[in-house]
Amino acid sequence: MSISPETIQHIAKLARLGLNTAQKAAAITQLEQMLGVFDALNTIDVTGVAPLFHPGELALTLRPDVVTEGDQHAAFQAIAPDVSGQMYLVPKVLEAV
């Protein structure tokens, strides 16, 4: 299985990783190597086998609808890179929704 430069570019964009040309080339080599490991998946017949997403077939546990958290913005924003007026700041977002 080979990975094209366009594919790695697309994947890096989805993952929001800024890669330079050399890093992209290295990523292609590494990913292709791992896809080789993945080939072992195809040695097994999985027809009719349901995927197992959680070990032990867990069921969701629920919590009661109770407010347990108070205003902690001071503690959390003390470790934030850029805040003003209790807001987290980021470079201007173009369109609000």
Next chain:
Amino acid sequence: MSTAFEAVIGLEVHVQLATASKIFSGSATRYGATANAQASAVDLAMPGTLPVMNAAAVEMAVRFGLAVNAQVAKMSVFARKNYFYPDLPKGYQISQFELPVVVGGSVDASMDDGRILSVQLTRAHLEEDAGKSVHDAYFGKSGIDLNRAGTPLLEVVSEPCMACAAEAVAYLKALHTLVKAIKICDGNMAEGSFRCDANVSVRRVGATQLGTRAEIKNVNSFRFVEKAINYEIDRQIRIIESGASVVQETRLYDAAKNETRPMRSKENADDYRYFPDPDLPPLMISDAQIERIRATLPELPRARRERYVSALNLSAYEADQLALSADHAEYFEATLAALARPDAKLVATWMMGELAAKLNSAELELTAVPVSPARFAGLLDRISDGTLNSKLAKRVLEAMWSADATADQSIDQLGVRQLSDASTIAALLDDVIAANPTQVQQYLTGNEKVWQFLVGQAMKASRGQANPAELTTMLRARLAVQK
């Protein structure tokens, strides 16, 4: 709309569930807190924190499913929708994708023309809301407030089965009524508790395939939904008629300009990489749980409508008008309960007639009506017992509208009481017959047209207070004698 085209509309409504705490954390969901005061470690996606599902949100989703006769899934799955945006702290939204909690169902809506529209639902799924970005206040930066992040939503997706803006609005209103009636949402549209996205496409009449659709985001009043859809239908028809084709895209409705325009992309290639959230095992709902929740549901609009027809003998039209709106049903039933002699038909006639007319001219919703059901019932009692005719009753209602008085107090104050005394009416009729010999003569020679004139004159002579039934019977009898 050009008759050569038809529109196909489907709605996605985000219903904010009325829980005290967030869907996956113990933060409050209260509206209007100072920025980030209601954003806990989980809401901020602090490293190592985990989502834990709110039991009340599950219960509300089940209530909805039962209320719309949908299938409540025995097993549903939370999935991650992966994309980057500053109002989405985890870099993914927890939603439901392949296996939603509610499948199918339908909502009945009454149209202004009296038609009942049954809108099929595709699904309803649980998900978390995102935070809010605030622009222009921070010198070229955007501020992020994560108070809303993690607020529980039920996204209700309809089939693309509506043909015009009026149908879409009727459905939306019915849905709005329903979610309030089953107490899963406060319905406050201004605060974003009930938000609508509309998928709109048009096609040539007779075409079997759907046209390319545009998704109009976040149209947050019934009026704007109507305007946005109408604008969008016209826009798409113009495009097709010009020979071009509609582009599948997300558009934003600009209420100030009354137009939709394409939204600037979130710089995402559209690949959300949905996969089951490994932090949240499948949500299992047992039959016993469903039955327990079913028992707590109030009477639903559909069942109420049937009861109004079968048990209260209302017409189908009256039942639709009164049963499908929780406010109307509540007022109707409170009035009926307060009557001395139950008469559902009388309540329906007066609610949908005079009361509705007065609300309309005062531009008031029923919830703001100045006459309580008990006082309204007092008025109707005086109609039933013959104290008031309808003309007098309207005057009394007028008086009750602006004064906090009972019907009897208003009747006394106005000095209006229906005249039913036979001798008084007889004397009054004698005067009318004497004063209008020509018309009497015409009537006696077979001209029925003057009948209404003579009744009118008699009514006028009684200053509107005569019992109309009594008056007409006696007048007929008297004229018959003269024949």
Next chain:
Amino acid sequence: MTNHYDLAYFQAEKARGVSAVALVEIAIERAQIAQPLNALITASFPSARAAASALVTSQHPLAGIPMAHKDLFCTKGVATTCGSKMLANFVPPYCATIVEKLDAVGAVSIGKANMDEFAMGSANEHSYFGAVSNPWDLSRVPGGSSGGSAALVAARVVPYATASDTGGSIRQPAAFCGVTGFKPSYGRVSRYGMVAYASSLDQAGVIAQSAADCAAVLQVMAGHDQRDGTSLDAPVPDYQNALTQSILGLKIGLPRGIFGGKQTGLDADVLSAVQQALRQFEKQGARLIEIDLAHLDAALAAYYVVAPCEASSNLARFDGVRYGHRCDNPKSLNDLYLRSRSEGFGAEVQKRILLGTYALSAGYFDAYYLRAQRVRRLIAQAYQAAFAQVDLIAMPTTPTTAFKQGLQQANPLAEVLADIFTVGVNLAGLPAVSIPAGFSAGLPIGLQLIAPHLAEEKLFCAAHQFQAHTEFHRQVPPAFVVAQVGATS
């Protein structure tokens, strides 16, 4: 050379009146001796001293005894870096549940153990804070990702350290460092406050010198947590009780594929040491039964699909907005994301994020992610079928002993293959332990025992009964013999 530096030693010191402050000083002195290992990212000695002196007298077996946390457990007020530049300055205002639980019984943390960045690695060479060395041979790796925890315990700095295991990250470094590493069943220990690598595989556990000590620590760590929706609401048995049970008649399954000598990459010394150790079990009354355990290669593939997929999503929260590394002067939102993330994450983490993003993306999702999860079910079923025949399954923890530092740069697949015997357990959510079982050329060898879901007691029993009759777990790396504590040989 053997040394007593386990819980019993500290408890005995405590019993003869040595204060918690003095016990902490012992560990601090050991930490200074062990500095060349680079096993601690953050040494929180002042707060350890303060905690020790503030301690109320307690009979709890862990009270006043020094320990260390792997640096992915959030510690309120103490930096929690996850071995990453991304979190180099991250001081959480909250604690992981297991940190709270250990604090509550009076455990005294002397610092945060080095680890592979975001727990991704099997050599502890992917740490922003530098590689960790193996106490038995400083030119070799300690294993990973809990390399710091294993090295600290092996070098007798602390009697135990917390650790986490996503594909072998407790057991593999325990094997490489000659200590006991215990990975509980998925859901047995809360994951709240443990920075996530792959949520459906991650499980917190402990590394100590013996199974008995692991049992004492897990007793505190285990149990249901309201803040973790995958935490099991099942009673926690008395693990001390389990230690003294007999292993007479215990059925231990040996997978034919591995013990038949046909497993590629399995070192002959490792295999024979493990076989020797199993004969010791037999001598104590256990029965060795050959079993079939299919899909080992496929388990490795499934793990390396599922873990990066989950990781690619778990690590999306590190965006430079609310905490963690932010690039200088971002020109746009996209620039903020791209630079903060590519500067903050190391190469291995970026590789796994890309791999996971790829395997989840449109067009590849079915072939990789979904297929891997189907294979995962078959693997879980294979274990289940085996446990219908036997009580425990045994195999080497790793195919080789600790390899030289720098090897994975030359051959990245070598690091991947080191996980071949450990990942299946995570895919199936089972409990497992690695215990010291011999040496090859002066390097420790680990024996792995695997139990059915929630059968931790069987592991504690078997491992403890073995350790009661063997001395492998008492061996101290020659460079780290404890001077002031009486050497016994």
